[in-house]
Amino acid sequence: MPETSAPSTSRRLLSLLTVLQSRRDWSAAALAGRLDVSERTIRRDVDRLRELGYDIDATRGPAGGYRLRAGAHLPPVAFDADQAVAVAVALRVAASAGGPLADAADEALSVLSRLLPAPLGRRAQRFAVEVIAPAGAVGVDPSVLGAIEAAIEAAEEVRFDYSGSEGPARVTEPHHLVWSSGRWYLIGFTPERADWRIYRVDRMTLKTHRGRPFPRRALPGGDPVRYLEGRFRGGDATGRWPCRGEIVVAAERDDLAPYVGDGSLLATDDGRTRVSLGSWSWGALAAECLRFDRPIADARPDALRAALVEAARRAEAAAAS
Structure with a gap:
């Protein structure tokens, strides 16, 4: 077949290498059709790749073809x-x-x-964009990720249906894709609400037509990962817990270290440990403080002390019943 274009030899070799890597066996005719060159050119280019160290098997006959094998050393990969x-x-x-x-x-x-x-x-x-501890990933169609990424790059709105919600298609200005704990999330500015929103990509079904262009905006706090963490925790764009406090626990620092998560520890002179913790509410923080099963003291601030008093009242009522 006549060759319709004349790309440089190096570009053609890289294209051939990429195709050979994509599956186990290729016929000469299939390679020629895929790369829009003649079978004679394919044979010459295979010989060139062999000279560069690629181990390519060839089979003869009408059904003959090529197979890229693993070599004794690691050659360049395209x-x-x-x-x-x-x-x-x-x-x-x-x-x-x-x-x-x-x-x-x-x-x-x-x-x-x-x-x-x-x-x-x-x-x-x-x-x-800065990956957060992956675990138990939820599958997402790569084409959906690609379409969202392209919309972010072009600064164009995306329209989509969101599973679990009714009503018309949603529209948002996509700004950041973030991977967190096994899921992809889209952080976008939604003009209808004049606010930032977070969407799970695995729940999005994109509309096909392109959206309107939009002006790029600065994300509150400037860090997509911290913003996502903060929203998950019910806090602000800094990623900090909305409620933070500290207690002194009657235990050595090393004994408590495995159990404080993202908290901090400071050993005191009398063998106890000052523990700083955070949570989404004062009640939840009080429960965190009580789980050490050791005497605690010097709770701060006042909101944490009040939450501990309320937790004690509820525990006493539960025990009495």
Whole structure:
């Protein structure tokens, strides 16, 4: 077949390598059709890839084709745009999750980020906006993530139906995609309410047509991750708990360390520990203070002391009944 274009050899080789990596076996005719070149060009380019160290098997005959095998060493790997973004997001997840490969994942992400063209680098950064501890991931159609990311990049509204709610389609100005505890969330400004809203992406069914352009806005606090954490906790854009207090617990600091979560500990001179904790309400904070099963004292502030008195009253009433 005649070749309809004449891309550079290097670009053509990278395209061929990307296609060969995508599945186990390819016929020469299928490769030629996929890359819009002749089968003769495919044969020449396969030979060039072999010279570069890629182990490519060939089978002869009418049904002959090519297979890229794992080699004895790691050769260069080629990705298309979507694959490169997916790898960058996966590396960010691995680097943020900790464990023995966290440092290697962070180094690999640095290498990939330097090599990505600027538009892909922005896409990867947008997708992987500071990951929060992944766990029990909920599946999301990659095309939905891609459409939202494209709308963020173009500063265009998205229209969507939201499962579990009735009424007309919703409209929001998308600003940030954030991965948190196994789910993707969209942080957007909703003009109808003149306020910021958070949407679970797995509950969104996007409308197909493009939305209107909008002016970019500054997220309160400036940090999407802290903003999401703060909203989850019922607090503000800083990510802090809305109710914070402290107590002194009759226990050594090391004995309490495994049980304080994101709280802080300060050893006192008499062998006790001052514990600072946060929660979504004063009642919940009082319950947190009582779970240590050790004598406590010097509760601060007054709101926490009042919550402890109320917790004691309710416990006494429950015991009496």
